[in-house]
Amino acid sequence: MLLLAQQSLRAQTVLYVSPTGNDQQKGTLQQPYRTLQQAVNKAAAQQGTQVQIQLRGGTYYPDSAVLIQAGAFRSLTIAPYKGESVTLSGARPVQPQWEAYKNGIWQAKLPLDVAPDRLFINGKPMHMARYPNYDSSARILNGTAADALSEAKVKGWQHPAGGYVHALHAGEWGGMHFRITGKKGDDQLEMAGGWQNNRPSAPHKKSRFVENIFEELDAPGEWYYDSSRQVLYVYPPAGVSLQAAKIAVAGLEQLLMLKGTKQKPLQHVTISGIRFEHTARTFMRTDEPLLRSDWAIFRGGAILCEYTEDVTIRQCVFTGLGGNAVFFSNYNRHGSVKDNHIFNIGASAVAFVGAPEAVRSPAFRYEKFVPWNEMDYTPGPANDNYPAECSAEGNLVHHIGETEKQSAGVQIEMASDITVSHNTIYNVPRAGINIGDGCWGGHMISHNDVFNTVLETGDHGAFNSWGRDRFWRPERRIIDSIVAARPSIKFLDAMKPTVIRNNRFACDHGWDIDLDDGSGNYIIENNVCLSGGLKLREGYGRVVRNNILVNNTFHPHVWLANSGDIFTRNVVTLPYAPIGMEHWGTRIDSNYFLSAAALEAAKALGGDAHSISGAPGFINAAGGDYRFTSSAPALQLGIRSVDDHFGVTSPALKKIAKKAPVPTLLVKAMEVAGERKEWLGATLKNIETLGERSAAGLPDQSGVLVLAVAPGSPMAASGLQKGDVIRKLGDNAIATVTDLLQAYQQHRWMGRSSAVIIRNQAEQKISLLLKTAD
Known part of the structure; x- marks a missing residue:
């Protein structure tokens, strides 16, 4: 021994x-x-x-x-x-010799081999000269303008080559970026780019901005580097002396590359306790399409792992990055990303992405298909060049996708048996967790807390997936016919079920759980959905059971024949929201509705024969505890309480992680005469008496009466006053407090919404601030 x-x-x-x-x-x-x-x-x-x-x-x-x-x-x-x-x-210090230029701008000769992508002053990132100017409160792209590429603007730019155009996709399906390569005449730009989204479109006509244009250097915190003259121009933030400041410029896109080979993988490496920061942006390198998902990627990050086994990255900090934080590319086994803090980065936090060569009969665009007579009908991958049995656990992820809007807290593509558990993910422009295809299933998504998602884009979810497997087509009847002839084709790629279990999801601008085009072979159980409900577009073999859908409902869209789908023992607040449904799966029944009207609407669709409705029976819905009391009627259906241990487990990360906002429960059955509700600092009640109607000068007995407004609250900042009656929010007519809260669910992602109120017996419009400070 x-x-x-x-x-x-x-x-x-x-x-x-x-x-x-x-x-x-x-x-x-x-x-x-x-x-x-x-x-x-x-x-x-x-x-x-x-x-x-x-x-x-x-x-x-x-x-x-x-x-x-x-x-x-x-x-x-x-x-x-x-x-x-x-x-x-990834940035290196420089020591410019500053001279005053004009209008508060300073200049310095700074010879560099490559023009810098980012500038840091005292460790804080500055912004390339841009139009419109950077606005931290703007919801999309920190400020956009429809005239960013107007003829008048372009005419004023003498040498725009090297500038960038950033925009949302026309459908708000992520973002796209272009590099300005030149200028034709006075007002026509020449550009290259737009490949960052695998569902091509023109740039959004309104949600766009330009940067790295010298003539737009006009605000504190902006900078511009003239490559031809090797001169750095800076408009310093208020109170900053450039002569005394620490200046750094970013050049490196990646910091650590862990790379083995197919013949000899790199094994048994642990990276622990290190801070990674200040890499260059990679948005123009995001040009590899990921099968038929909407994504394109750059295979890189602050840490890149390729052909590795048993790599662990733990208790590190990733911040101020221009691109991805951790990227597992191609063959990886037993990689672990655990208890890290990842925030203020340009792209995705953790990505597991295999090689297209591992996919049988791959297609690389939504509208591209492999002919039936050329398709490989062998199940599963063609080789082992993909991540498998890897994990992202216990990470705190927030404020990501600052540049690249097609990004996620965790991205999975061409991979198998990935575990994503106990992560807290919030403040993201698109999905918190995204699975881009059906290859090859076996993933476990559990105990995550994912909220404040899809903040800058649209038509997406806190959890999002696509299928679009080798047999998939947009035309449902074609899929129905081929599957009828070849039933085994359904799970050639999605071989193993993916399990989404015991998570808490919230999305105000989409769905909490969004299984999009062709997502198949999923078990979705014991989740709490706080805002956007649960959507199942066409696919096969989805089992949805024992989920709590707070303030929303089940969204079945365009299901396939003989899908085998099951929706049972779920708690539902609002009536189902079907779209284009001709087939209703195997079983939709034994669900518990918080509204009798919602239950009757569901039964009218032909299902839910054994479902019941009633009061929720939650232990403390106002405090976000949706477990059931021992007498809750839902227990009669076999529904059970959901484990509420969501998010990070590290004590250090738990101290700083934010909590998902708890919504006010929307249940009409709970409204009783005289009941008051608190909403964004306002105390509200229904208009219930002829006296209340007369005092306000209302034409009918519809509306929400404001009883009080707390100083400093969002409603006080909106100018709402005691005695006002809210009659409309956005395009939604408001008859009761429930109507108001339901409309709020639809509009709060916008930050503000127009409203119609009655004040002093006269109708007027007002703009309401719909969320508290971040």
Whole structure:
């Protein structure tokens, strides 16, 4: 035993790195290396040992991404020395000699081999000169303008080449980006780009802005680099002295590359406790289509893993990145991203994306199809070049997709058996979790807390998926006919069920759970959906059971014949919202409705013969506890309480993670005479008496009376007053408090909405602020 212990000790090697070290030294604590790359190179030669690379505190500025390849070591761990604060930065410091230019702008000669993509002052990112100016309160793209490419604007730009045009997709299905390459005449731009979205369209006519245009340098916090003259121009933020400030420019797109080979995967590497920041943006490199999903990608991130096994990335911080944080590309097994904090980044937090060569009969656009006589009918992948049995667990992810709007907290594509659990994900422009195809299922999505989603785009969900597998076509009758002839074709790609279990989802501008085009072989159970309900577009083999749909409902869209779909033992607030339904699956029954009217509407569709309705019986809906009391009638149907342990589990991350907003429950059956409700700082009640109608000067007994408005609340900021009667919100007529809250569910993602009120017996319009400060 003693001999084994001695051999184990001899099999461990510790190498040290310090910002003040020297790569010609021995790599000891007293004589550390200066660069991580040197330590990694030395580690690769350690035959059969467990190597630890310990980084002394400080910031490291690698000249290029640190490359870790398969070596002779048994395992490799890279972590800070004794908990010291360690940062890897993709930006490097510069020391410009500033001179005043004009109008508050400063200039400095700054010779650079490549024009910088990002500028940081005292660690904070500045904005390329842009129109319209950056507005942190603007919902879309931090400010947009329909005239961003107007003839008048373009005429005023002398040398716009090198500028960028950013816009939403015309259908709001993500974003797109163009680089300005030149100018024809006075008012016609030449541009390249738009490939970032795999469902091509023209740029959105209104949701667009331009940047990196010298003539638009007119606001504090903006900058511009003139490549031809190698001059940096900066309009410093208020109170910032450029002469005393720390200036850095971003050049690196990636910081760590963990790359093995097909013949020799990189194994047993752990990255722990490191801060990754300030990489360059990658939006113009996002040009690889992902099968027939709406996505295109750049295979890279602050950390890229390719051909690896047993890689763990834990307790790290990823912030201020221009692109993705962690990307598992092609073959990876047992990769783990655990207990990290990922925020303020340009694209996706964690991505698991396999190689198209692993897909049988792949097609690469929504409208492209493999002919039936050329299709491979063999189930499953063609080879093993994809991520499998990997996980993203316990991560706190927020404020991502700051540049790339087709992004997600976790993205899964051409992968198998991925676990996504106990993550808290919020403030994202599109989905919190996205699965782009049916290849090859087996994923477990559990105990996540996902909210404030689809904030800048549309037609999507907090959880979103596409199927569009090899047999899929937009024309349902074609699918029905081919599946009738070849029933086994349904699960050639979606071989294993994907399970979505015990999550809490909220989406105000779409669906909480959105299974889109052809998503098949799903088990969806024990989830709490707080806002947008649950949508199932056409697909096969979906089982939806024991979910709580707060303030919304079930959205079945254009189902296929013989789908085998089941919707049972769910709690539903509002009437079902079917679209284009000719076939209703195997079973829709034994659901519990919070409204008798909603139940009757469901029965009129031909199902729910054994469903019942009544009071919800939640323990504390106002506090967000949707578990059932022991006497709740829903228990009679076999519905059971949902485990409410959502989101991150690390004590450190739990302290700083935000909580999903708890909505006011919409249940007409709960409204009783004189009942009052609190809403965004206003105390409300229904107009219920002839006296109330007369006092307000109403033409009928419809409307919501404002009894009080709390100072400093959103309603106070909107100018709402005691005694006002709300009659309309947006296009929705308001007869009761329930109507108002239901309309609020539809409009709150906008931040503001027009309203019609009665004040002093006269009708007037008012703009209401529909959400509290972030």
